[in-house]
Amino acid sequence: xxxxxxxxxxxxxxxxxxxxxxxxxxxxxxxxxxxxxxxxxxxxxxxxxxxxxxxxxxxxxxxxxxxxxxxxxxxxxxxxxxxxxxxxxxxxxxxxxxxxxxxxxxxxxxxxxxxxxxxxxxxxxxxxxxxxxxxxxxxxxxxxxxxxxxxxxxxxxxxxxxxxxxxxxxxxxxxxxxxxxxxxxxxxxxxxxxxxxxxxxxxxxxxxxxxxxxxxxxxxxxxxxxxxx
Numbered sequence: 001x002x003x004x005x006x007x008x009x010x011x012x013x014x015x016x017x018x019x020x021x022x023x024x025x026x027x028x029x030x031x032x033x034x035x036x037x038x039x040x041x042x043x044x045x046x047x048x049x050x051x052x053x054x055x056x057x058x059x060x061x062x063x064x065x066x067x068x069x070x071x072x073x074x075x076x077x078x079x080x081x082x083x084x085x086x087x088x089x090x091x092x093x094x095x096x097x098x099x100x101x102x103x104x105x106x107x108x109x110x111x112x113x114x115x116x117x118x119x120x121x122x123x124x125x126x127x128x129x130x131x132x133x134x135x136x137x138x139x140x141x142x143x144x145x146x147x148x149x150x151x152x153x154x155x156x157x158x159x160x161x162x163x164x165x166x167x168x169x170x171x172x173x174x175x176x177x178x179x180x181x182x183x184x185x186x187x188x189x190x191x192x193x194x195x196x197x198x199x200x201x202x203x204x205x206x207x208x209x210x211x212x213x214x215x216x217x218x219x220x221x222x223x224x225x226x227x228x229x
Contacts, residue, residue, distance in 0.1 A: 016046050071124060072125055072128035091154075099153040103150070103189050122179055124143075193226060210229040
């Protein structure tokens with residue numbers, strides 16, 4: 001029996017499955033003959049490789065858990081703070097654009113109270129997906145906490161950023177969400193936009209406060225709108 005991955009002109013080879021935790025995690029392929037006296041060395045090598053692969057996957061999973069919000073799959077607040085600090089340093093050094101958007105779901109408490117927390121979780125996941133799809137892959141979309149989201153944008157001039165946020169706001173307001181056959185009503189968001197410049201401190205708290213103040217003003221002005229700080 002010849003393995004399907006082996007080239008037709010290969011006549012001598014050895015395949016050894018990599019087992020770990022009862023599963024095959026890989027395959028060791030040697031294009032040579034393994035002498036009987038070297039079998040025990042091969043077995044030890046296979047076990048070490050399999051163990052290393054499992055450990056690598058575990059480390060990757062742990063890293064994913066430490067930087068992503070488990071409900072929405074977006075980056076979490078811890079990752080946001082570390083990334084924002086690095087992006088401010090880059091913007092300061094290169095004199096490039098850096099924007100921050102604080103977004104909050106309007107009347108989210110009503111959804112939880114009226115329809116339950118499972119419905120609220122569904123709304124959070126849906127809106128997180130809408131936000132993620134509205135920004136470029138090099139923009140950083142995070143769940144800031146509760147029903148608040150934060151987006152770090154790079155190389156967007158202010159007028160372009162405002163239009164992008166307006167497109168998102170309009171798209172969200174057209175959503176018709178249902179849970180267990182019940183309409184959840186209109187879903188809207190308020191947005192506070194801030195741009196970092198050298199008049200601000202390089203501490204992350206400065207631009208976050210600026211965006212948060214703009215978001216507060218958007219809420220105060222009637223919600224479902226954008227305010228630039």
